[in-house]
Amino acid sequence: MADALIIQAHGLRKEYGSTVALQGLDLEIEAGGVVGILGPNGAGKTTLVEILEGLRKPTSGSVSVLGMDPTTEGRSLRERLGVQLQKTALPPELTVREMLRLFASFYSSALPIDSVLDKVDLNSQADQNATTLSGGQQQRLVVGIALIHDPQLVILDEPTTGLDPKARRDLHEVIRELRAQGRTTLLTTHYIEEAEHLCDRVVMIRDGRIVADGTPFELVGQSRDSSTIWLHVDGTMDIAPLLAAGAEPLGWEGTHYKFSTTDPTATVLALGDVLRSQGLQLIDLRLRRPTLEDVYLELMGDVPEDDVEVSP
Amino acid sequence: MRHALRGLGPLSRAYLLQAFRSRSAIIWNLVFPMVWLFLFGFVFYRGNPSLMMPGLFTITLISGAFFGVSYLMVSEREAGILRRYRVTPVSATTIVLANAIRAMVTLSISVGAQAAVGWLVFRYEVTGSLLLTFVIMLLGGAAFVPLGMFVGSVARDMRTAPAISNLLFFPLVFASGAAYPASQLPGWMQSATRLIPSAYLVEALQGVMLRGHGLAQLSGPIAVLLLTLVVGAWVNGRLFRWETSEPLNKQAMLTAIVVLTLLYAAAALLAPAFEMIQPLGTQ
Numbered sequence: 312m313a314d315a316l317i318i319q320a321h322g323l324r325k326e327y328g329s330t331v332a333l334q335g336l337d338l339e340i341e342a343g344g345v346v347g348i349l350g351p352n353g354a355g356k357t358t359l360v361e362i363l364e365g366l367r368k369p370t371s372g373s374v375s376v377l378g379m380d381p382t383t384e385g386r387s388l389r390e391r392l393g394v395q396l397q398k399t400a401l402p403p404e405l406t407v408r409e410m411l412r413l414f415a416s417f418y419s420s421a422l423p424i425d426s427v428l429d430k431v432d433l434n435s436q437a438d439q440n441a442t443t444l445s446g447g448q449q450q451r452l453v454v455g456i457a458l459i460h461d462p463q464l465v466i467l468d469e470p471t472t473g474l475d476p477k478a479r480r481d482l483h484e485v486i487r488e489l490r491a492q493g494r495t496t497l498l499t500t501h502y503i504e505e506a507e508h509l510c511d512r513v514v515m516i517r518d519g520r521i522v523a524d525g526t527p528f529e530l531v532g533q534s535r536d537s538s539t540i541w542l543h544v545d546g547t548m549d550i551a552p553l554l555a556a557g558a559e560p561l562g563w564e565g566t567h568y569k570f571s572t573t574d575p576t577a578t579v580l581a582l583g584d585v586l587r588s589q590g591l592q593l594i595d596l597r598l599r600r601p602t603l604e605d606v607y608l609e610l611m612g613d614v615p616e617d618d619v620e621v622s623p
Numbered sequence: 624m625r626h627a628l629r630g631l632g633p634l635s636r637a638y639l640l641q642a643f644r645s646r647s648a649i650i651w652n653l654v655f656p657m658v659w660l661f662l663f664g665f666v667f668y669r670g671n672p673s674l675m676m677p678g679l680f681t682i683t684l685i686s687g688a689f690f691g692v693s694y695l696m697v698s699e700r701e702a703g704i705l706r707r708y709r710v711t712p713v714s715a716t717t718i719v720l721a722n723a724i725r726a727m728v729t730l731s732i733s734v735g736a737q738a739a740v741g742w743l744v745f746r747y748e749v750t751g752s753l754l755l756t757f758v759i760m761l762l763g764g765a766a767f768v769p770l771g772m773f774v775g776s777v778a779r780d781m782r783t784a785p786a787i788s789n790l791l792f793f794p795l796v797f798a799s800g801a802a803y804p805a806s807q808l809p810g811w812m813q814s815a816t817r818l819i820p821s822a823y824l825v826e827a828l829q830g831v832m833l834r835g836h837g838l839a840q841l842s843g844p845i846a847v848l849l850l851t852l853v854v855g856a857w858v859n860g861r862l863f864r865w866e867t868s869e870p871l872n873k874q875a876m877l878t879a880i881v882v883l884t885l886l887y888a889a890a891a892l893l894a895p896a897f898e899m900i901q902p903l904g905t906q
Contacts (some may be wrong), residue, residue, distance in 0.1 A: 313868065365710075366706070366710065389711055389712045392710075397708065400703035400704045400706065401707065402637060403645070404639060404645055405637060405640060405641065409637065409804075413630075413633050413637045416631075416634070417630040417708075417712055596833065
């Protein structure tokens with residue numbers, strides 16, 4: 312269904328002088344849910360969302376957002392698109408309520424101010440000068456402004472960067488509520504756990520290209536990474552049977568001995584035999600499956616963050 | 624049309640709230656006009672308060688139209704506030720007009736305060752029509768707002784904006800006859816005065832306030848001010864920039880400068896016999 316696609320970008324390329332920020336990127340996003348764009352600084356996240364918002368023109372390629380071209384149909388698009396820019400900049404000397412009222416006046420229809428205050432939990436700060444808000448409150452206000460016209464699509468550029476854990480959780484709640492209302496949220500982040508817990512779909516980009524795309528669950532499943540096992544027993548253990556079962560010894564980590572294995576079931580079964588036959592007591596056993604972070608590091612970790620151009 | 628100007632009222636109101644709540648804006652809009660008033664009244668024009676008022680009003684109108692407008696534009700662009708407005712459906716026209724409305728209101732307050740305190744302290748007299756004086760003041764303010772916006776568009780950031788504003792402000796005030804009678808300037812500068820737009824505001828205000836001239840006799844300077852307003856509005860539609868990184872439309876900038884220079888040169892040739900009134904105290 313073509314009309315279920317809320318964002319369509321094909322062959323998107325963006326050059327700034329000799330720097331290539333996007334190298335022919337293709338992206339299709341369906342209506343509904345939370346999509347996270349994950350990548351290191353300089354990967355092209357902001358360039359991508361700014362092209363979708365119509366703030367930048369792609370060097371080549373085609374874009375359609377809510378069925379409109381952001382560069383030529385910007386004003387109609389912005390009636391239905393809510394945006395939070397990476398750098399917060401709000402007019403000075405206005406209270407929270409005045410600020411929301413001002414932005415509401417730019418749209419053909421807007422939500423009641425009080426319902427937006429409720430949504431972002433700024434009721435008790437409504438008559439406070441917006442510049443005196445805390446970082447987390449200010450960020451909630453910025454998101455409130457993005458939601459004031461009840462947009463179908465919300466694009467948030469690093470909404471939680473620099474926020475403390477509580478403020479970040481509050482903002483996650485706002486985003487989950489948007490999902491519950493059937494709205495589509497596209498957010499960029501460099502917090503992996505945020506992408507893992509909040510997003511229905513994660514798109515990892517590096518050097519202006521998509522390197523992974525799927526649900527967090529799918530991405531972890533695709534990982535070539537192995538599980539890690541930590542073992543603490545009350546004596547000296549002969550580990551040969553474990554190695555025979557495919558485990559690789561990684562050495563001591565404090566009181567624990569660390570293995571890596573691509574077949575954790577075989578390793579744990581072998582461990583049972585070893586404990587029984589060697590008469591050892593298990594003090595601690597920990598098993599960790601690969602996480603989204605492992606997938607991320609597998610895809611991004613071998614290149615320094617500021618290395619934009621890849622050698623031949 | 625309604626769609627194009629949506630948000631104009633609330634944005635103008637927000638700009639005005641900002642102006643009323645900001646200490647520096649109060650200093651610019653109320654303290655400075657009083658400083659000029661008392662400096663003129665007690666030092667430069669002692670014993671002749673009526674003569675100083677046209678020039679004084681011109682200075683207040685120009686500084687009100689000039690500095691506030693250009694600083695607001697540059698600071699909002701530099702801080703990324705315009706960028707934030709850009710991702711809403713609000714139009715550039717709305718933003719520019721709201722800035723102009725804010726300037727006209729604050730400028731009216733400045734001139735009004737100056738007129739009231741000036742009258743209470745110095746008891747100046749207005750020979751001609753008060754209504755015409757008022758209309759010329761509004762037109763003068765409106766004509767210089769686009770000039771402030773021109774600076775706001777041309778200046779790159781808040782470091783260059785004051786430099787450009789002052790560079791233009793001083794000749795507008797000191798070589799136009801507003802602060803200093805043109806007849807006391809050197810001969811070559813007296814002819815150059817004709818090339819300075821504020822000279823026409825001084826001429827019109829002196830005409831109505833001191834000589835009692837009516838609309839017909841002042842049609843020349845009023846036409847020049849109107850044309851300044853039209854050219855200024857035209858060029859601002861082409862120079863507006865949402866972001867510092869956007870290139871400046873140099874062609875529109877140069878066109879406006881050439882058109883305005885030709886306008887003032889033509890006005891100088893058509894009406895050379897204008898005598899500025901000299902303050903008696905300085906003779």
